[in-house]
Amino acid sequence: MAALARKRSASQPAWQGQWPIWLSGIWFAVAVLMIVGLLGLILASGLKTFWPTPLWRVTLKEGATYLGQAHREEVIPHQFDAAGAPKRRTLYRVGNKDLSGADFVWVDDDAVTARTRPAEAMAVERLEWGLFYGFVQQLQIDGQVVVGTPEVLWQTLRHEMPPAQRRLRAMRRIEKRVIGDINAQMEKARLAIRRLELEGLTVAETRVRTRHEAAIQALQERYAKIAEEIEQRRQQDQAFRVVLASVGERTKELPISSLVRVHRPNRLSWLGKAGVYADRLREFVFGQPREANSEGGVAPAIFGTVLMTLLMSLAVVPLGVLAALYLHEYAKQGFLVSVVRIAVNNLAGVPSTVFGVFGLGFFCYLIGGTIDLWFFPERLPTPTFGGGAILWASLTLALLTVPVVIVATEEALAAVPRGAREGSLACGATKFQTIWNVVLPAAVPGILTGTILAMARGAGEVAPLMITGVVKLAPELPLDHLAPFIHLERKFMHLGFHIYDVGFQAPSVEASKAMVYMTTILLLAIIICLNLGAMRIRGRLRAQFRGAEV
Amino acid sequence: MERTTMAVSKPTVGARRPAETSPHGALARQTAITIDRVGVWYGAAQAIKQVSMRIAEHEVTALIGPSGCGKSTLIRCLNRLNDLVEGLRVEGRIVLYGQDIYAPLLDVIALRKRVGMVFQKSNPFPKSIYENVAYGLRVDGENRRAVLDAVVEESLRAAALWEEVKDRLPSSALRLSGGQQQRLCIARAIAIQPEVLLLDEPCSALDPIATGKIEELLYALKEKYTIVIVTHNMQQAARVSDHTGFLLMGELVEFGATEKLFTTPSDPRTEAYITGRFG
Numbered sequence: 163m164a165a166l167a168r169k170r171s172a173s174q175p176a177w178q179g180q181w182p183i184w185l186s187g188i189w190f191a192v193a194v195l196m197i198v199g200l201l202g203l204i205l206a207s208g209l210k211t212f213w214p215t216p217l218w219r220v221t222l223k224e225g226a227t228y229l230g231q232a233h234r235e236e237v238i239p240h241q242f243d244a245a246g247a248p249k250r251r252t253l254y255r256v257g258n259k260d261l262s263g264a265d266f267v268w269v270d271d272d273a274v275t276a277r278t279r280p281a282e283a284m285a286v287e288r289l290e291w292g293l294f295y296g297f298v299q300q301l302q303i304d305g306q307v308v309v310g311t312p313e314v315l316w317q318t319l320r321h322e323m324p325p326a327q328r329r330l331r332a333m334r335r336i337e338k339r340v341i342g343d344i345n346a347q348m349e350k351a352r353l354a355i356r357r358l359e360l361e362g363l364t365v366a367e368t369r370v371r372t373r374h375e376a377a378i379q380a381l382q383e384r385y386a387k388i389a390e391e392i393e394q395r396r397q398q399d400q401a402f403r404v405v406l407a408s409v410g411e412r413t414k415e416l417p418i419s420s421l422v423r424v425h426r427p428n429r430l431s432w433l434g435k436a437g438v439y440a441d442r443l444r445e446f447v448f449g450q451p452r453e454a455n456s457e458g459g460v461a462p463a464i465f466g467t468v469l470m471t472l473l474m475s476l477a478v479v480p481l482g483v484l485a486a487l488y489l490h491e492y493a494k495q496g497f498l499v500s501v502v503r504i505a506v507n508n509l510a511g512v513p514s515t516v517f518g519v520f521g522l523g524f525f526c527y528l529i530g531g532t533i534d535l536w537f538f539p540e541r542l543p544t545p546t547f548g549g550g551a552i553l554w555a556s557l558t559l560a561l562l563t564v565p566v567v568i569v570a571t572e573e574a575l576a577a578v579p580r581g582a583r584e585g586s587l588a589c590g591a592t593k594f595q596t597i598w599n600v601v602l603p604a605a606v607p608g609i610l611t612g613t614i615l616a617m618a619r620g621a622g623e624v625a626p627l628m629i630t631g632v633v634k635l636a637p638e639l640p641l642d643h644l645a646p647f648i649h650l651e652r653k654f655m656h657l658g659f660h661i662y663d664v665g666f667q668a669p670s671v672e673a674s675k676a677m678v679y680m681t682t683i684l685l686l687a688i689i690i691c692l693n694l695g696a697m698r699i700r701g702r703l704r705a706q707f708r709g710a711e712v
Numbered sequence: 713m714e715r716t717t718m719a720v721s722k723p724t725v726g727a728r729r730p731a732e733t734s735p736h737g738a739l740a741r742q743t744a745i746t747i748d749r750v751g752v753w754y755g756a757a758q759a760i761k762q763v764s765m766r767i768a769e770h771e772v773t774a775l776i777g778p779s780g781c782g783k784s785t786l787i788r789c790l791n792r793l794n795d796l797v798e799g800l801r802v803e804g805r806i807v808l809y810g811q812d813i814y815a816p817l818l819d820v821i822a823l824r825k826r827v828g829m830v831f832q833k834s835n836p837f838p839k840s841i842y843e844n845v846a847y848g849l850r851v852d853g854e855n856r857r858a859v860l861d862a863v864v865e866e867s868l869r870a871a872a873l874w875e876e877v878k879d880r881l882p883s884s885a886l887r888l889s890g891g892q893q894q895r896l897c898i899a900r901a902i903a904i905q906p907e908v909l910l911l912d913e914p915c916s917a918l919d920p921i922a923t924g925k926i927e928e929l930l931y932a933l934k935e936k937y938t939i940v941i942v943t944h945n946m947q948q949a950a951r952v953s954d955h956t957g958f959l960l961m962g963e964l965v966e967f968g969a970t971e972k973l974f975t976t977p978s979d980p981r982t983e984a985y986i987t988g989r990f991g
């Protein structure tokens with residue numbers, strides 16, 4: 163009888179007992195596919211952005227001519243040609259916004275009479291007005307018109323680009339550094355006078371005031387001198403000019419220093435294209451944003467994101483660990499503690515915008531406003547700490563992510579073996595000494611896990627930042643050469659907000675789409691890097707607790 | 713369950729009798745700890761019932777009994793490590809050299825410095841060997857290197873571990889073998905120079921050779937310390953101890969000189985246990 167039963171079960175098809183495995187396996191595969199698909203889409207769309215594509219000269223039946231790069235193609239809905247095949251159209255990026263007004267044009271494929279790739283066609287990236295597609299018509303070097311074949315002009319232009327950029331950088335440096343310093347000193351003197359006024363003048367202070375006024379006077383003179391120098395340099399720079407011509411025979415004259423990058427995509431070798439790609443990537447990661455953030459680089463946003471995430475971790479770890487320590491080690495376990503624990507866990511479900519509003523009201527207005535009243539009354543009504551600031555944004559995110567750290571820390575504390583605590587207590591250690599010397603160190607890997615989760619959550623959060631300190635374009639980084647070097651009261655840029663801003667607020671959606679993908683890749687890369695860092699530390703600590711050589 | 717334990721624990725006088733009447737020199741030495749009618753409750757469940765015994769100075773006192781009879785519960789009362797357990801209640805008196813250790817204003821930290829403990833599962837801290845031994849002094853505020861060095865060496869020597877580890881004091885204690893770890897825990901416990909050393913089944917996770925080393929060590933240590941050892945290994949109790957108490961279901965069935973208890977037990981339950989008929 164038993165043998166029979168065994169036989170029957172053995173002859174059952176194998177899958178019958180295994181369907182739960184299959185089901186979970188399939189679901190797992192679906193989840194992995196979705197994640198890989200999302201990452202793949204972002205990577206594919208982002209990474210191809212900077213690769214130079216051919217420049218097409220397109221002539222239409224009605225006579226118009228365009229020069230541009232094919233951006234994308236699509237089928238025109240409900241339109242068919244004679245053979246019954248659906249009609250197609252292509253979106254060309256034609257640049258020259260300042261001349262024609264539109265960056266992109268749709269061209270029906272059947273309206274095209276000729277499509278060529280002119281070898282001499284140039285793609286010019288400019289500081290203003292975006293791309294220019296066309297040809298060099300004329301070149302002036304230091305006031306002298308250069309004569310020669312188009313090839314000669316092109317070579318000369320390329321040759322003149324680096325010195326022109328050096329001139330521009332020199333001017334910018336003077337503007338930012340020297341004039342920035344003068345302005346800062348002037349502001350300091352002005353504020354000193356204002357403070358004297360607020361406190362009421364005495365005779366001795368009148369003398370101080372005169373001294374400050376004299377300082378301002380001197381600074382103003384210095385400023386005038388430097389302004390003169392800049393003007394001189396500008397004049398010099400203006401003598402290096404280029405005249406660009408579009409396919410529509412329209413021209414544009416501009417100083418060479420206002421060109422960012424020139425290349426002739428149709429003549430570039432594979433290696434040349436790779437060079438352009440690398441240069442654009444470099445500018446993207448290390449450069450300043452241009453053209454309402456839709457071009458140039460995202461360096462300030464990278465900096466802001468990393469700094470904010472680190473500040474947030476700095477705030478959230480002590481906050482979460484102390485709270486968890488109290489809940490787990492000191493509080494008498496009971497109804498009240500359970501309620502607090504449930505409340506903490508549910509805090510994670512509060513919409514992040516609500517945290518933002520709270521941060522604005524509590525940190526910016528209440529705490530920041532009070533700091534301004536006490537420490538910076540002379541600057542009022544201009545807020546110092548009383549507005550959006552990287553400090554307040556970080557603290558708001560710390561509040562948002564603190565439940566994660568509390569939960570992880572409590573779990574880590576609970577996992578510390580009882581033997582470790584008892585060993586310490588039996589040596590005559592107090593409860594606090596035991597927690598500090600034995601329990602907390604053993605819980606650090608778990609605490610780091612919580613920190614990793616909090617960082618990942620916080621670095622991707624945008625909504626609460628928008629009202630507590632993130633801006634589209636921050637004129638100054640929160641870190642610079644002026645004492646006290648780190649300026650936590652400043653507003654900052656953030657990659658997450660940058661994605662939103664470029665993707666939805668930029669003037670040209672088509673042009674900025676690629677930037678959105680690239681910025682997303684960067685944000686992901688930064689979060690992964692921060693997490694890898696934390697995981698490395700955690701791995702070392704774990705090894706230490708296993709007794710392995712570190 | 714409750715009912716049967718009550719029934720067994722009825723003759724409480726019997727449990728106290730051996731300590732009072734033992735003619736085998738238990739009273740010849742000075743008393744270190746007096747346990748006087750101690751009862752311990754975990755919530756409503758009573759784990760120790762009316763236990764009374766006297767632990768003599770510079771002797772090894774063993775507690776034997778089947779698993780779950782309350783040996784750990786009792787020994788952990790002696791340094792008040794049971795205070796950690798929520799809902800635990802202790803009744804009766806435990807007196808250490810004239811001082812009631814459950815007195816309301818007693819400094820528990822100071823008590824634990826006088827009564828050291830070694831646990832069943834060796835529990836070195838994830839620190840260096842040196843820092844493990846120095847831990848008790850460090851938390852006591854002693855940070856002078858010379859003092860620590862001297863105490864670490866002395867304690868490791870006393871725990872018969874010095875020769876094995878003297879070249880790798882800064883390396884992690886977790887990389888020692890099981891037996892070495894347990895001896896390190898003994899060194900850690902005696903580094904603060906307690907008067908009494910409690911050991912709760914210190915050899916249950918060790919191989920016979922490591923066990924032998926620790927038993928030898930106990931023999932040497934009783935010169936300086938009063939030792940209370942819990943064991944479920946009767947041979948061990950017979951080998952190392954001077955006095956033995958037999959606990960059964962929270963009740964001290966018999967307490968007396970080890971030799972007498974193992975050769976001519978006065979209680980039939982003791983006899984049943986030591987001849988291996990239960991437990």
Ligand SMILES: Nc1ncnc2c1ncn2[C@@H]1O[C@H](COP(=O)(O)OP(=O)(O)O)[C@@H](O)[C@H]1O
Pocket residue numbers: 754759777778779780781782783784785786797
């Ligand atoms: N923390 C605790 N809470 C409730 N009951 C406990 C606890 N610790 C031990 N007990 C109970 O007390 C009795 C004695 O346990 P224990 O002293 O550990 O025995 P032994 O050490 O002799 O094996 C057992 O019945 C056990 O179930």
Ligand SMILES: [Mg+2]
Pocket residue numbers: 783784785913
């Ligand atoms: Mg036990």
